[in-house]
Each structure stands twice: as structure tokens, then as C-alpha cells.
Amino acid sequence: MFINSGGKPIADIGNYVFIFAFLVLLLHTPNEVSETLVTVLFLLSLFCNITLVYSLLTDPNWSPGMRAAVSFSNDGAQPGGNPHITARNGVICLVTALVLLGKTPGVFTRIFLFFSVLFSLGVVVLSLAKSSYLGIGLMLAAYMIFHFKVSSVFTAVGSLFKFKNFIVFLLILVGLNYFLSRYGDIFNLILGYWDVFENRIMDVIFTSFGVKLTETADVDYSAMGRVSGFGEFLDTVYSWDVFLGRGYKSFYLDVPILESFVNHGIIGFAFFASFNLFLLLFAIREIRRSTNSLSTFLAYFFISLTILLITGGRPTDIAFWFPYVTMMRFLGIGYITNYLAPAKQNTLETISV
Numbered sequence: 001m002f003i004n005s006g007g008k009p010i011a012d013i014g015n016y017v018f019i020f021a022f023l024v025l026l027l028h029t030p031n032e033v034s035e036t037l038v039t040v041l042f043l044l045s046l047f048c049n050i051t052l053v054y055s056l057l058t059d060p061n062w063s064p065g066m067r068a069a070v071s072f073s074n075d076g077a078q079p080g081g082n083p084h085i086t087a088r089n090g091v092i093c094l095v096t097a098l099v100l101l102g103k104t105p106g107v108f109t110r111i112f113l114f115f116s117v118l119f120s121l122g123v124v125v126l127s128l129a130k131s132s133y134l135g136i137g138l139m140l141a142a143y144m145i146f147h148f149k150v151s152s153v154f155t156a157v158g159s160l161f162k163f164k165n166f167i168v169f170l171l172i173l174v175g176l177n178y179f180l181s182r183y184g185d186i187f188n189l190i191l192g193y194w195d196v197f198e199n200r201i202m203d204v205i206f207t208s209f210g211v212k213l214t215e216t217a218d219v220d221y222s223a224m225g226r227v228s229g230f231g232e233f234l235d236t237v238y239s240w241d242v243f244l245g246r247g248y249k250s251f252y253l254d255v256p257i258l259e260s261f262v263n264h265g266i267i268g269f270a271f272f273a274s275f276n277l278f279l280l281l282f283a284i285r286e287i288r289r290s291t292n293s294l295s296t297f298l299a300y301f302f303i304s305l306t307i308l309l310i311t312g313g314r315p316t317d318i319a320f321w322f323p324y325v326t327m328m329r330f331l332g333i334g335y336i337t338n339y340l341a342p343a344k345q346n347t348l349e350t351i352s353v
């Protein structure tokens with residue numbers, strides 16, 4: 001508030017008012033919402049994905065090849081919105097649909113959820129947000145490590161020949177065949193976006209290591225900023241600022257985990273890093289146990305969020321702390337319901353006896 005290198009103390013105060021207000025509201029939310037909240041999140045994120053596509057189709061300034069984002073009317077402003085919001089919303093819809101898909105018995109509902117997964121994946125691809133691509137890869141790796149078994153492949157193939165599952169599979173094939181035959185250009189467009197992503201990833205790698213293979217290779221300026229920020233991190237390590245840091249928002253590194261060290265010193269880094277490590281351990285435990293749908297969704301979503309700690313943002317951003325607050329409130333409710341509540345009830349019964 002008083003020593004603010006960013007020069008916007010009022011804006012920062014408002015930022016924390018929103019975060020703590022959200023925390024207080026969640027503390028007064030009962031655990032029973034976990035049974036329906038995943039469905040609500042899925043419907044809201046799917047609605048946002050549909051409205052995004054509608055916005056792109058009706059935006060005269062958008063053309064295929066540009067990053068997908070909602071543009072608001074603002075005369076004289078640069079066209080285009082924030083594609084990272086688009087991508088994160090697509091990830092939320094993707095994960096919630098997959099969580100519901102494993103718990104939904106209805107045939108048509110499962111088909112709808114399956115196509116929602118494909119639709120959300122297409123939205124993420126159109127956003128061209130590298131962090132979300134990598135986040136989906138991390139979620140897939142976590143699932144493969146903790147749940148994938150070779151025997152499950154044979155079980156899935158065997159269950160495919162059951163009448164109900166076979167009907168679902170057949171309808172999905174018919175739907176995909178119809179989509180590709182009628183909208184083949186959209187599929188080719190998504191493949192083109194994937195090629196752009198590959199080129200940008202190689203630009204990031206080459207820029208980070210100072211390598212340029214051809215004269216036509218592009219420099220990724222965001223990656224260049226992170227490389228220079230690492231130099232600021234080393235300068236802080238070898239200075240007296242290592243203990244308390246350079247000050248609140250004194251330097252922007254675009255790498256939150258390193259910025260917590262530069263601006264807040266080893267003390268702030270210890271708090272921020274250990275807090276994320278604590279949430280990561282809880283997320284891994286939940287991925288292994290799958291106690292309830294909401295905790296499972298939050299665990300996988302946090303896995304995708306961890307990539308942002310090294311790829312973009314600031315450690316004080318709402319983009320981090322709203323998910324943090326949600327996970328603080330709901331990530332362990334399965335443990336509370338299954339272990340603490342019965343133990344408390346047994347204790348009360350013993351006292352009453």
C-alpha cells in the first residue's frame with residue numbers, strides 16, 4: 001500500500017478485496033454443492049465456448065490463423081482480447097466434461113459430453129496459448145502415471161462390444177464422419193493451428209538457448225523477456241536483497257516462481273513455493289483417490305495451472321488466487337466427509353454414553 005513500485009496501490013487493494021471476499025463467500029458455502037458444482041461449471045464454460053465461437057464468426061476483424069479471443073467494442077483500441085482466458089475456459093470445460101463422462105450412465109448424455117470434449121479441445125487449439133497446451137499434456141501425464149494400466153486397455157476393448165457401448169461408439173463415428181465431410185475446412189484449420197504452435201514452441205526453445213537455425217527463424221520476445229528476467233534473479237541471489245527482496249512488484253519477470261524470489265526475497269519465495277508444493281501434493285493424492293467429482297476436477301485443473309508458474313503472470317494475480325482459494329476450500333472435502341466426520345460422530349457418541 002505504501003511502498004508500491006507498481007504505482008497502483010488502489011488497484012492492488014481492490015485486487016485483494018476481491019480475493020478475500022471470494023474466500024469469505026466460499027467459507028459460507030456448504031460441502032453439498034460439490035455434488036452439482038462440476039455440472040454447473042461445465043454448463044457455464046460450455047456456454048462461454050459457444051459464445052466465443054459466435055463472437056469469432058461475427059467479428060469482421062478476426063480471420064483464420066488469428067488467436068481466438070473475445071473482442072469488446074472499444075474505439076481506437078487494438079483489436080483482439082486475451083486468448084489465455086479463452087484457453088483456460090476451454091480447459092475447464094474439457095476437464096469437467098471428462099469428469100462427468102466417467103460418472104454418467106446415459107447414452108445420449110455421454111455422446112454429448114464426448115463431443116463437448118472435442119469442441120473444448122478445438123477452442124484451446126484456436127487460442128494458441130502454449131501454456132494451456134502444456135497444461136493439458138501435464139494432466140494427461142498425471143492420468144497415465146496414476147491410473148493407466150495395460151489391462152485396462154483390454155478391458156475397454158472388451159466393454160466396447162457390449163450393446164450399449166457399441167451403440168455409443170457407432171453414433172460417435174457417424175457424428176465424426178458427418179462433421180468431417182461437411183466441415184472439413186475447420187478440421188484443416190485446427191491442424192494449421194497445431195503447425196503454428198509447433199513453430200512457436202521451437203521459437204521459444206531457440207530464443208531461450210540463443211540458437212538460430214535459419215535466417216527466417218523468429219525471435220520469441222516473451223521468451224526473451226524471461227531469459228533476461230533470469231539474469232535479474234541471479235543478481236538478486238548475489239545481493240543483500242536475497243533476504244527480503246527488492247520490494248512489492250519492483251520487477252516484472254513473467255515467471256511467477258522467480259518473481260516471488262526477486263520481489264519478496266527468500267522468505268516470500270519459501271511461502272509461495274511451499275504453498276504451491278502443498279497444493280500439488282494434495283492434487284496428486286486426489287488424482288490417485290478420486291474421492292469426489294469436484295476434488296478430482298480441481299486436482300487436474302491445478303496440475304494444468306502449475307505450468308503458469310514458469311511461463312507467465314505474477315504471483316499476486318487473480319488468475320492464480322481465485323483457483324487457489326477454490327482449492328483451499330474444496331480440495332480436501334472428501335477427506336473431511338469420509339474420515340473426520342465419522343470420527344467426530346464416534347467421539348460424540350462415546351461422550352454421550
